[in-house]
Amino acid sequence: MDASGKGKRGRKAGENATPASVQVLDRSLSLLAIIAEVDGSTLTTLSERSGMAPSTVHRLLTSLAQHGMATNDTETGTWTVGVKAFEIGNAFLRFRKLGTISRPFLKRLMDESGETANIGIEDDGDVVFISQVESHAPMRAFFRPGRRGPIHASGIGKAILSTWSDTEIAK
Numbered sequence: 001m002d003a004s005g006k007g008k009r010g011r012k013a014g015e016n017a018t019p020a021s022v023q024v025l026d027r028s029l030s031l032l033a034i035i036a037e038v039d040g041s042t043l044t045t046l047s048e049r050s051g052m053a054p055s056t057v058h059r060l061l062t063s064l065a066q067h068g069m070a071t072n073d074t075e076t077g078t079w080t081v082g083v084k085a086f087e088i089g090n091a092f093l094r095f096r097k098l099g100t101i102s103r104p105f106l107k108r109l110m111d112e113s114g115e116t117a118n119i120g121i122e123d124d125g126d127v128v129f130i131s132q133v134e135s136h137a138p139m140r141a142f143f144r145p146g147r148r149g150p151i152h153a154s155g156i157g158k159a160i161l162s163t164w165s166d167t168e169i170a171k
Helices: 023-037 043-050 054-066 083-096 098-113 155-161 166-170
Strands: 070-073 078-081 117-123 126-133 148-150
Touching (some): 023 043, 023 078, 083 098, 098 117, 098 126, 117 155
Antiparallel strands (some): 070 078, 117 126, 126 148
C-alpha cells in the first residue's frame, strides 16, 4: 500500500467489501440458496433471480460444481444442489439428532391424530422443517426437510409461536 491508502492495483483497501465479508463467498452461498429453492434452474433463471451477470453466475456455478455443491444436467441445462451440499446439510441433523429422535414421536402423533406430523425449528422468524411423517389422508401437506416458511403459516409454526411471550411475538 502506498501513502494514498491504495494497494498495488490502485484500489483503496476495503473498497467494495464490508468488514468480515468475502463477496465471492456471499454470492456463491446466495446462489446455492436459490438453487435449493427449486428442482432445477437454468443459468438464465439463476442470473435473473440472483441479479448477477450470467458470466458471473457461470463462474460461481463452475466452482460450486467442482466442490460437489452444485451439479449440472447437460441434457436440460439445469442446475441442482450437489451431493456435497446434501452431505453438509445432513451434518446439521446428525449433530442434533432431531430427525432420528423425533421419528417415533411423530409416527405416534400421526397414528393417534390421523394427520401428518412435522417437527421444525425456528430460524430468524421462519420455521424450518426438519422431518415429517405423512398421514394416509387424501388431503395433506408435504414439507421437504429444509424447507423454510413463515412461522405463522403452518401448524408447527403456530405451535412454536404458542411458546413465545407477547413481546417476542410483537417483534
